[in-house]
Amino acid sequence: MRLSLARREALWAFAFLLIPLAFFLFIRIWPAFQALWLSLYEWNADPAKRNFVGLEHYQQMLGDKLLRKALANTLLYTLIGVPAQLVLGLGVALLLNSVQRFRDLFRAIYFAPYITPAVAVAWVFSWMLSANFGIVNEILRLLGLPAQPFLQSPQQALLTVTGVIVWQNLGFQVVLFLAGLQNIPREYYEAARIDGAGGWALFRHITLPLLNPVIVFSAVIGTIGFLQLFTQVVNLNFTDQGGPLNSTLTLALYIYQQAFSRFELGYAAAITVLLFVIILLITLVQLRLLSRRVEY
Amino acid sequence: MKRLSALLAYAVLILGSLVMIFPFLWMLLTSLKPFQEIFDLKLFPQSATLDNYRQVILDTQFPRWFFNSLVVAVITTLSVLFFDSLVGYTLAKLRFPGKGIIFVMILSTLMVPTEMLIIPWYVMSAENGWVNTYWGLLFPGLISAFGVFLLRQFFQTLPGDLLDAGRIDGLNEFGVFWRVAFPLVRPALAALGIFTFLGNWNAFLWPLVIVQTAEMRTLPVGVALFSGEAGTAWNLIMAASSLAILPVLLVFLFFQRQIIEGVVLTGVKG
Amino acid sequence: MRSQMKRWAVGVVALLGLALAQNVTITYWQYDFKSKVEAVDELIKRFQTANPNIKVVHQTFPYDAYQQKVASAVPAGQGPDVVNLYYGWVPTWVKAGYLQPLPDSLAKTVDGDFISMAQAAKVGGKLYGVPTAVRSLALFYNKDLFKAAGISAPPKTWAEFIEVGKKLTVKQGDRYTQIGYGIAPDGQDHHMVREVLLRQMGGRPYSDDVKKVTYNTPEGLKAFTAYTDWVKQAGIGVPNFFPGNNGYRDGFIAGKIGMIIDGSFAIGTISSGAKFNWGVAELPTERPGARKANFGSFWLHGLTPQATGEKREAAIKFLQFLTSEETQRYWLEKVGELPARKSLIKDPKLSLNPVYGPFVLSLAYAKATPFVDETAQRKVMVDAINRVLLQNANPADSLKQAAAEEQKVLDDFWK
Numbered sequence: 001m002r003l004s005l006a007r008r009e010a011l012w013a014f015a016f017l018l019i020p021l022a023f024f025l026f027i028r029i030w031p032a033f034q035a036l037w038l039s040l041y042e043w044n045a046d047p048a049k050r051n052f053v054g055l056e057h058y059q060q061m062l063g064d065k066l067l068r069k070a071l072a073n074t075l076l077y078t079l080i081g082v083p084a085q086l087v088l089g090l091g092v093a094l095l096l097n098s099v100q101r102f103r104d105l106f107r108a109i110y111f112a113p114y115i116t117p118a119v120a121v122a123w124v125f126s127w128m129l130s131a132n133f134g135i136v137n138e139i140l141r142l143l144g145l146p147a148q149p150f151l152q153s154p155q156q157a158l159l160t161v162t163g164v165i166v167w168q169n170l171g172f173q174v175v176l177f178l179a180g181l182q183n184i185p186r187e188y189y190e191a192a193r194i195d196g197a198g199g200w201a202l203f204r205h206i207t208l209p210l211l212n213p214v215i216v217f218s219a220v221i222g223t224i225g226f227l228q229l230f231t232q233v234v235n236l237n238f239t240d241q242g243g244p245l246n247s248t249l250t251l252a253l254y255i256y257q258q259a260f261s262r263f264e265l266g267y268a269a270a271i272t273v274l275l276f277v278i279i280l281l282i283t284l285v286q287l288r289l290l291s292r293r294v295e296y
Numbered sequence: 297m298k299r300l301s302a303l304l305a306y307a308v309l310i311l312g313s314l315v316m317i318f319p320f321l322w323m324l325l326t327s328l329k330p331f332q333e334i335f336d337l338k339l340f341p342q343s344a345t346l347d348n349y350r351q352v353i354l355d356t357q358f359p360r361w362f363f364n365s366l367v368v369a370v371i372t373t374l375s376v377l378f379f380d381s382l383v384g385y386t387l388a389k390l391r392f393p394g395k396g397i398i399f400v401m402i403l404s405t406l407m408v409p410t411e412m413l414i415i416p417w418y419v420m421s422a423e424n425g426w427v428n429t430y431w432g433l434l435f436p437g438l439i440s441a442f443g444v445f446l447l448r449q450f451f452q453t454l455p456g457d458l459l460d461a462g463r464i465d466g467l468n469e470f471g472v473f474w475r476v477a478f479p480l481v482r483p484a485l486a487a488l489g490i491f492t493f494l495g496n497w498n499a500f501l502w503p504l505v506i507v508q509t510a511e512m513r514t515l516p517v518g519v520a521l522f523s524g525e526a527g528t529a530w531n532l533i534m535a536a537s538s539l540a541i542l543p544v545l546l547v548f549l550f551f552q553r554q555i556i557e558g559v560v561l562t563g564v565k566g
Numbered sequence: 567m568r569s570q571m572k573r574w575a576v577g578v579v580a581l582l583g584l585a586l587a588q589n590v591t592i593t594y595w596q597y598d599f600k601s602k603v604e605a606v607d608e609l610i611k612r613f614q615t616a617n618p619n620i621k622v623v624h625q626t627f628p629y630d631a632y633q634q635k636v637a638s639a640v641p642a643g644q645g646p647d648v649v650n651l652y653y654g655w656v657p658t659w660v661k662a663g664y665l666q667p668l669p670d671s672l673a674k675t676v677d678g679d680f681i682s683m684a685q686a687a688k689v690g691g692k693l694y695g696v697p698t699a700v701r702s703l704a705l706f707y708n709k710d711l712f713k714a715a716g717i718s719a720p721p722k723t724w725a726e727f728i729e730v731g732k733k734l735t736v737k738q739g740d741r742y743t744q745i746g747y748g749i750a751p752d753g754q755d756h757h758m759v760r761e762v763l764l765r766q767m768g769g770r771p772y773s774d775d776v777k778k779v780t781y782n783t784p785e786g787l788k789a790f791t792a793y794t795d796w797v798k799q800a801g802i803g804v805p806n807f808f809p810g811n812n813g814y815r816d817g818f819i820a821g822k823i824g825m826i827i828d829g830s831f832a833i834g835t836i837s838s839g840a841k842f843n844w845g846v847a848e849l850p851t852e853r854p855g856a857r858k859a860n861f862g863s864f865w866l867h868g869l870t871p872q873a874t875g876e877k878r879e880a881a882i883k884f885l886q887f888l889t890s891e892e893t894q895r896y897w898l899e900k901v902g903e904l905p906a907r908k909s910l911i912k913d914p915k916l917s918l919n920p921v922y923g924p925f926v927l928s929l930a931y932a933k934a935t936p937f938v939d940e941t942a943q944r945k946v947m948v949d950a951i952n953r954v955l956l957q958n959a960n961p962a963d964s965l966k967q968a969a970a971e972e973q974k975v976l977d978d979f980w981k
Contacts, residue, residue, distance in 0.1 A: 006391065009390050009391055009392065009469070010390075010391070012390060012468075012469035012470070013386050013390040013391075013392035013395075014392065016382050016383065016385075016386045016390075016469075016470075016473075017386055017398065019379065020379050020382070020383045020402075020444075021398070023379075023438065023439045024401070024402055024439070027417075027435065027436060027438075028408070028441070029401070030416075031416030031417055032408045032412070032413065034416040035412040035415075038415075043662055044663040045641045045662060045664045045870075045871060046663050046871060047641070049663055092312065095305050095308060098302075098305055099302070099305055099306060099309065104549075104552075106309050106313065107552060108548070108552075109313045109316050110312070111548055112316055112317055112320040113316055113319065113320070114494070115494060115541055115545065115548065116319060116320050116537075116541070117516070117537045117541075119519075119523075119533060119537070120319070120323045120537045123530060123810055124322045125319065126809040126810050126813075127809045127810070128318075128319075130806075130808075130809040131741070131806070131807075132741050132742050132743070132807055132808075133808070134809070137741075141741075146740070147741065151806075152805065152806045152956070153956065154952075154956055167315070167316075170316070175487050175490055175491075175552075175555065176487055178487075178555050179450075179483035179484050179486065179487040179555050180483075182483040182555060183453055183484070210453070213449035213453055214449060214450075216449065217445060220445070221406075221442065221445070221446075224406050224407060228409050230409075230411075238811035239750075239752040239753065239811050239812060240751075240752040240945075240948055240952075243752070243948070243949075245949055245952050245956065245957070252409050252411065255409060255411055256411050257941065259411060259412075259634075259637065260411075260633050260637050261941040262658055262939060262941055262942065263633075263637060263658045263659065263661070263664070264662075265415065265637070265662075268411075268412065269412060272408065272411075275407075275409065276404075276407050279406075279407040280404055280407055283403065283407070284400070331838060331839055332839060332841050335808075335816050335817070335820035335822075335839075336820065337820075414638050415637075415638050415642075418638045418639065418641075418642050418644070419641065419642045422642035422643060423642075427644055501631075501634075504627065504634070504635060505634065505635060505638045505639070508625050508644070509625065510626070517628060520628035520629075520630055520631065521598045521628050523628070523630060523811075524597070524598075524599050524629040525597075525599070525629055525831055526834060526835040527812050527816070527832070527835040528811060528812070530810075
């Protein structure tokens with residue numbers, strides 16, 4: 001008996017996917033459903049004492065002002081942060097690629113923020129941005145500009161946190177785009193140059209389209225990352241997490257607080273479901289809008 | 297003109313470098329200060345000391361935590377590189393029913409924040425005796441949806457004729473993947489290697505929860521011990537962080553070569 | 567040959583006996599703090615010598631994520647039998663089923679022998695934990711800065727406090743280089759409004775059954791405004807003057823802040839960091855000799871639902887040992903925390919100590935806020951203060967909003 005080519009390919013595919021699919025099913029998806037299940041119960045350490053409350057937690061979400069604030073902040077972080085890190089990351093990657101000397105040094109330096117632990121980053125930034133002792137305000141004063149409160153201001157804190165995150169994520173973006181640039185066959189550039197294309201045309205018609213899969217990846221992963229923002233927000237204002245006045249509060253931080261400071265794991269699970277739905281919708285839209293078939 | 301643009305590029309890069317490296321330097325310099333000096337508002341230590349490093353290494357089980365982190369990060373990185381490329385390749389290059397759904401399903405696992413998976417994972421670990429073991433530490437990270445997605449994107453750009461050539465040469469599907477496709481996405485694998493190693497090296501939440509005893513802690517959990525109710529020993533945190541960064545830098549330099557080499561060969565000139 | 571066999575047999579029997587006797591193992595959890603870990607290790611040794619049939623496993627976790635560790639482990643049955651926790655967490659932990667009530671005999675001991683603050687470990691009339699040590703607030707001041715400014719003694723009244731604060735505040739242009747008071751709404755200061763200033767002015771933060779918020783009153787507003795005026799009117803400090811978590815304490819250690827209000831738990835950090843002469847004083851009052859008030863708090867040892875049967879017996883025994891007079895005396899010596907038993911805290915040697923004295927004296931009148939949900943209630947007050955300090959909100963409006971928000975927290979808990 002001979003299998004048709006298509007059948008054989010499908011069989012190989014399933015053989016390749018067997019172990020990974022089992023992994024995702026048991027380690028990722030099943031526990032996620034358990035969390036979903038929890039959202040229908042009042043939390044108790046003893047499983048026998050968890051009272052079924054149905055959709056009560058979802059109803060509770062409707063009247064939760066803090067949740068609304070967290071949601072609005074989270075979307076704002078994403079809207080500002082994702083495009084910023086994408087553009088800057090691509091820019092730095094192109095720059096790094098264009099220089100001949102000290103490449104290794106520059107690359108290591110631009111990667112440094114990404115490997116510096118979040119607690120250390122937060123501490124150093126709270127120093128640099130301090131109103132009374134910070135170097136940033138020192139520079140502003142030298143330029144004759146008024147000092148800024150940055151992290152201490154309910155108006156500026158979110159933007160400042162976004163800036164710190166973009167700064168830290170730059171190393172990630174650079175590594176990613178360098179890998180993407182390297183995947184573009186050199187012949188394309190040569191052929192285009194023979195046709196008399198200049199630098200901008202090469203970028204516009206070769207680099208950008210061929211980098212599309214990487215850009216899609218960066219946008220989608222960046223969005224998921226910003227929508228789950230937690231660590232940096234916690235560390236940048238440790239004693240008033242999400243403050244001042246909830247101006248930096250994110251959904252993930254709110255989930256964490258509900259779950260582990262207030263032991264409201266049922267409600268936390270309900271918010272997780274909301275976060276999941278938001279991310280899923282945005283990701284699907286992004287994939288649809290950004291993905292184009294790459295033809296060679 | 298060319299000269300000028302090169303000069304401009306260097307100027308921008310150097311300026312950026314200052315912004316990039318400053319916190320890193322600050323961390324290193326603080327790690328050399330005694331506790332009484334950390335709030336002195338001076339960048340350089342007055343009386344530099346290695347005492348913080350001595351305290352971190354000798355007064356805690358730092359070397360053991362270092363080893364634990366290394367075990368977890370190396371094993372997960374190897375596992376992720378193999379399995380994720382296999383899945384990424386399958387999703388990008390093979391035709392089979394249900395492909396779209398499987399991809400979205402895997403991708404959707406990225407959307408559940410780890411915080412909520414911790415309790416189900418812990419209950420699972422308790423039932424199976426994985427609490428406080430290496431297996432318990434590393435099982436959630438053995439395959440990553442992130443990597444599957446990344447490599448799928450890269451495999452998509454591979455020309456199909458190359459793979460067909462492999463098939464004509466008599467390779468089976470696994471051979472085509474392993475001998476032909478896998479080496480071709482080396483830059484992406486290097487990037488994924490960096491991300492995975494770093495992610496596991498710095499992971500805090502799950503290691504904290506699954507580990508019960510001091511000797512099974514990983515580095516980030518150990519480093520967190522220097523902050524408490526009455527304040528934070530920043531000099532010790534910075535010393536521990538500096539030590540923790542070392543292997544990451546090495547991994548970066550190693551994998552980065554893989555990424556750059558190709559770039560140097562093909563060259564992108566703007 | 568024969569004698570060797572006999573020796574073997576004796577050995578085996580002895581080991582067997584030991585194994586049979588050591589038939590209960592209990593686990594104790596606390597957050598990781600060097601002196602506390604060492605103290606508990608030593609105490610466990612002593613306890614096991616006295617109780618050879620009980621084995622105690624001691625496990626510790628980073629402070630920052632301690633609650634999360636407990637939250638995850640107990641539902642899986644892998645948590646502690648005896649657990650150390652902050653008193654403000656008790657109600658939420660009880661509600662979520664992480665603690666079991668203690669036997670009446672222990673409640674009687676707490677009622678009779680412990681300072682009254684320890685009553686805050688009761689929820690719905692049942693006792694859920696017993697402390698080894700307690701803490702209160704006091705004024706830390708930089709003696710060298712005081713001397714340089716010609717101030718001879720720490721302030722006794724709030725008017726003096728403001729006066730001293732002004733003298734110690736140094737401003738260059740728009741920027742402070744030194745401040746008189748390290749104001750920190752998200753440090754210990756949020757307790758100041760509810761438990762110190764309000765009570766000193768004759769108000770009470772909550773009704774007796776803790777079901778009603780009672781600080782949205784003229785006294786409440788007076789207390790709240792008095793606090794925010796330190797910044798708004800007197801300008802003796804600015805929030806976040808010094809960067810970093812707990813910048814108020816770090817700034818004091820750096821010698822840039824004249825006075826801070828902090829808990830006794832900060833003594834160790836301050837004495838290891840400060841390079842100048844510093845002193846401690848009881849909190850100021852409205853007028854000389856006027857009503858005193860202070861905020862007291864404590865960590866306590868509770869039992870999780872995991873401790874059942876034999877383990878429960880052993881856990882209670884261990885808990886009693888951890889809170890015994892002998893242990894509390896050792897704890898003071900080793901960790902430097904004030905004992906929770908009346909008999910020990912009345913020791914004149916303690917109240918005369920220049921550093922511990924003011925804290926000990928304050929314990930006599932200190933109250934522990936009866937939190938039902940410490941995280942949420944803390945946030946309500948921090949935000950109320952920040953609205954005034956950062957957004958120039960009207961103090962009366964801000965306090966009213968805070969009272970409404972906190973009332974909702976109480977209602978949610980008691981519903």
